[in-house]
Amino acid sequence: MSASNPSNQVRLEVRTQDDAAEIYVIDAHFHLAARGLGRSQTFYLDPGVYTVKVRAGSATREEDVILGKGDKELLKEFPALKFASPAPLEDTAKTHEYHMAAASTESRNVRVQAGQGSWIFIFARDWTAPGRPPVSPEGSQHPAAGLTLTDARGNLVANFATQSECDLSQDPWAACNVQVNPGLYRLRLELPSGAILEQTVVASPGGQTQLFLLQRAYGPEPNDRRADLPGASVLLARGYGFDPNRPDMRLVELARLGLTNTRQVLPDNVVQEMLYGKFENPMLGIYGAHLLLLRQKVETEHLRTVVVNLRGLVGTHPDVEALALGLGPGESSYVFEVPPMLRRSWSLVLNASVKRPGLVPLDSLAAQVASRLWGGEPWLLWMTPAPEAPAPAVKGLRKTKEVLEASDLEATLKTQLQLVDQPKKPFTAYGFPRPSVEKALVPDPAARTVKPQLDDDTVNRLVQVLGVPRAKVEDLLEKLAEKKDQNETQGNPA
Amino acid sequence: MKNQGEGRGLRIGRRLYLYMSGHGFTPRDDQTGLLTANATRMRVGPGFHILGQYNADWFYKAGCFDEIVLFMDCCREIYQVPALNMPYRDLIDEDAVNRVKRFYAFGTKWSRLSREKKIDGVIHGVFTAALLKGLKGAACEPNSGGQITVDSLRNFLYNNMKNFLTPKELTDPDIPKEPDIPNFGSSFVLATVPVPKYPVTIHVPPDLVGKKAEILDGKDFNVVESTTAAPPVWPVSLERGKYLAEVLGDGLRRTTITVSGTGGVDVSF
Numbered sequence: 001m002s003a004s005n006p007s008n009q010v011r012l013e014v015r016t017q018d019d020a021a022e023i024y025v026i027d028a029h030f031h032l033a034a035r036g037l038g039r040s041q042t043f044y045l046d047p048g049v050y051t052v053k054v055r056a057g058s059a060t061r062e063e064d065v066i067l068g069k070g071d072k073e074l075l076k077e078f079p080a081l082k083f084a085s086p087a088p089l090e091d092t093a094k095t096h097e098y099h100m101a102a103a104s105t106e107s108r109n110v111r112v113q114a115g116q117g118s119w120i121f122i123f124a125r126d127w128t129a130p131g132r133p134p135v136s137p138e139g140s141q142h143p144a145a146g147l148t149l150t151d152a153r154g155n156l157v158a159n160f161a162t163q164s165e166c167d168l169s170q171d172p173w174a175a176c177n178v179q180v181n182p183g184l185y186r187l188r189l190e191l192p193s194g195a196i197l198e199q200t201v202v203a204s205p206g207g208q209t210q211l212f213l214l215q216r217a218y219g220p221e222p223n224d225r226r227a228d229l230p231g232a233s234v235l236l237a238r239g240y241g242f243d244p245n246r247p248d249m250r251l252v253e254l255a256r257l258g259l260t261n262t263r264q265v266l267p268d269n270v271v272q273e274m275l276y277g278k279f280e281n282p283m284l285g286i287y288g289a290h291l292l293l294l295r296q297k298v299e300t301e302h303l304r305t306v307v308v309n310l311r312g313l314v315g316t317h318p319d320v321e322a323l324a325l326g327l328g329p330g331e332s333s334y335v336f337e338v339p340p341m342l343r344r345s346w347s348l349v350l351n352a353s354v355k356r357p358g359l360v361p362l363d364s365l366a367a368q369v370a371s372r373l374w375g376g377e378p379w380l381l382w383m384t385p386a387p388e389a390p391a392p393a394v395k396g397l398r399k400t401k402e403v404l405e406a407s408d409l410e411a412t413l414k415t416q417l418q419l420v421d422q423p424k425k426p427f428t429a430y431g432f433p434r435p436s437v438e439k440a441l442v443p444d445p446a447a448r449t450v451k452p453q454l455d456d457d458t459v460n461r462l463v464q465v466l467g468v469p470r471a472k473v474e475d476l477l478e479k480l481a482e483k484k485d486q487n488e489t490q491g492n493p494a
Numbered sequence: 495m496k497n498q499g500e501g502r503g504l505r506i507g508r509r510l511y512l513y514m515s516g517h518g519f520t521p522r523d524d525q526t527g528l529l530t531a532n533a534t535r536m537r538v539g540p541g542f543h544i545l546g547q548y549n550a551d552w553f554y555k556a557g558c559f560d561e562i563v564l565f566m567d568c569c570r571e572i573y574q575v576p577a578l579n580m581p582y583r584d585l586i587d588e589d590a591v592n593r594v595k596r597f598y599a600f601g602t603k604w605s606r607l608s609r610e611k612k613i614d615g616v617i618h619g620v621f622t623a624a625l626l627k628g629l630k631g632a633a634c635e636p637n638s639g640g641q642i643t644v645d646s647l648r649n650f651l652y653n654n655m656k657n658f659l660t661p662k663e664l665t666d667p668d669i670p671k672e673p674d675i676p677n678f679g680s681s682f683v684l685a686t687v688p689v690p691k692y693p694v695t696i697h698v699p700p701d702l703v704g705k706k707a708e709i710l711d712g713k714d715f716n717v718v719e720s721t722t723a724a725p726p727v728w729p730v731s732l733e734r735g736k737y738l739a740e741v742l743g744d745g746l747r748r749t750t751i752t753v754s755g756t757g758g759v760d761v762s763f
Binding site for chain 2 (some may be wrong): 027028029030031049050051058059060064066069079082083084093103117129138170214217
């Protein structure tokens with residue numbers, strides 16, 4: 001790979017159809033020779049046989065090129081790659097024309113009136129590869145089964161299983177456009193087990209938040225399939241209406257997939273557009289800012305500019321305020337009563353809570369669900385376990401979910417506090433004092449120091465390990481201290 | 495305890511291999527579990543699954559081995575489980591981070607299904623089939639004397655899982671074409687094998703039969719095979735890599751040859 005052009009090298013230009021396409025050039029010994037991003041990249045390479053690989057989302061395409069001795073340049077063009085997306089976008093893999101048409105039509109029809117000034121559009125569907133039998137042999141299941149929208153306090157706004165327009169005759173789809181007041185909402189999915197999976201949905205003033213969901217298995221049985229919340233596609237439109245042909249929606253989807261796979265897929269020209277406010281899609285700005293943070297060196301002024309642009313587009317939005325916290329804990333006065341939409345936003349909030357314990361109030365929904373997060377990138381989902389069957393009335397056998405959660409967190413916290421108390425090098429692989437091993441294997445009551453005076457570094461570590469904000473860590477410490485006091489009063493070990 | 499008593503610390507051996515295959519699930523993004531044979535829909539909790547990365551990490555953190563190798567050819571669908579099977583208390587060797595090397599490879603991305611099919615007459619996971627080919631020599635680093643390193647195996651698996659799929663399977667977005675192999679940043683040699691060669695059959699068009707033909711290394715264009723009179727079918731054996739076949743007829747005719755290591759290759763101009 002070379003940025004210069006020594007006389008014996010050949011200029012290879014690779015063109016793709018996507019701003020967020022990843023381009024790899026692999027040499028004849030299968031080593032990566034060069035890489036780049038975007039619609040066009042130029043490489044200067046030694047003569048040889050190479051494979052050019054282009055990736056968009058999960059789709060890849062490879063072609064060989066020969067750069068001969070004496071050649072000056074070669075142009076290689078790739079068509080648009082059909083990557084898989086829950087949004088029925090043109091030129092993507094998992095879609096049908098009737099899905100595109102239904103999403104476009106239904107996103108413009110208000111089916112549930114629950115406020116004004118904003119819209120939340122849900123489009124849940126299933127997709128079967130050509131030639132494969134339907135996943136559910138008993139017939140099509142309602143793709144929005146168990147799916148509801150509530151306000152931030154949990155009050156029902158819409159039941160998508162009963163209030164959607166749907167068609168179950170082919171690969172099924174269900175669509176519902178809910179007119180709402182701008183604000184924070186919760187998308188709620190009841191799983192076959194009875195457990196509840198939830199995520200935050202933000203309705204911005206004058207905009208439509210569009211959620212597209214395929215189906216996934218939440219258990220081994222065919223009827224365990226429900227809407228795929230972890231794989232959801234979320235788009236934001238000014239005004240309302242979904243257009244499957246808009247190229248910026250395709251770019252937003254590729255940015256989401258990049259974030260999901262921790263791949264920095266936005267080239268510099270797209271970043272520049274984000275910086276100079278030339279984008280109108282807020283989700284691209286939010287994903288893009290997080291992708292900026294993936295870079296080894298983050299230009300804080302760039303991030304600040306994107307945050308300012310985003311505030312101008314969507315007003316107060318928890319994910320935008322979380323990004324502001326990435327600039328410093330004092331960069332936003334927002335209080336996170338409800339968690340943000342993205343996991344990466346939540347990580348920024350947790351970090352900032354070390355310096356600002358009031359950022360996530362202890363009695364808030366955000367603090368309550370912090371220990372119940374579920375799934376991975378990019379969405380922040382939380383799960384409420386299924387209600388348990390009535391337990392036998394024997395003391396010590398009945399454990400509610402709250403007790404289980406608290407005990408899990410407490411156990412982890414105790415372990416961490418023991419680590420704080422232990423010497424820096426308790427033992428090494430090649431020799432350590434026997435007492436250290438015994439200490440590791442046999443709990444040492446003397447090591448259990450409850451509620452020590454912890455510095456910010458230690459609190460930061462506890463916040464990271466437990467995955468809960470500082471207010472919750474301090475609450476747990478207080479409860480541990482109370483228990484210790486009670487046990488000492490009663491003469492029991494802590 | 496015995497090792498520790500003999501002054502060897504917790505170290506047990508040089509390398510630990512963990513291989514898991516079967517129906518699996520992902521309870522959270524940093525763990526993949528293999529369900530045990532007696533697991534059912536209602537019985538998936540502790541005692542009915544084994545967490546691959548948890549177990550591998552336990553040995554890693556304890557510094558019991560110099561190298562930890564984990565292969566998991568399991569589905570990674572997201573299942574809800576009542577609790578995770580994490581029974582051990584950590585033994586922390588603080589030198590482990592610097593000393594112990596890891597290589598973890600999963601047959602599919604997080605939250606995706608794995609895939610198995612009949613390959614060479616035997617039902618295999620696609621990932622396992624590619625892995626076996628790689629470890630038997632196909633993944634050796636070109637020009638390395640037959641070394642299979644963590645990096646060369648990773649490259650091989652990323653580039654060749656798809657070669658075990660049919661064209662129809664390749665167009666199905668639900669079928670994984672690539673594994674998931676986190677890069678822990680340190681490479682090591684997994685094995686050294688005799689450098690394998692693979693049969694390549696070059697079909698020469700009638701108008702070029704009898705002409706001078708050469709096969710050039712795709713890296714430096716050195717001639718690796720040649721014939722003064724190309725036969726209609728020209729069989730050669732080549733190491734893994736990319737090559738250029740050239741025949742001088744009325745003009746120069748050429749085509750690329752990719753020897754991926756997954757089997758014999760047929761080439762036409």
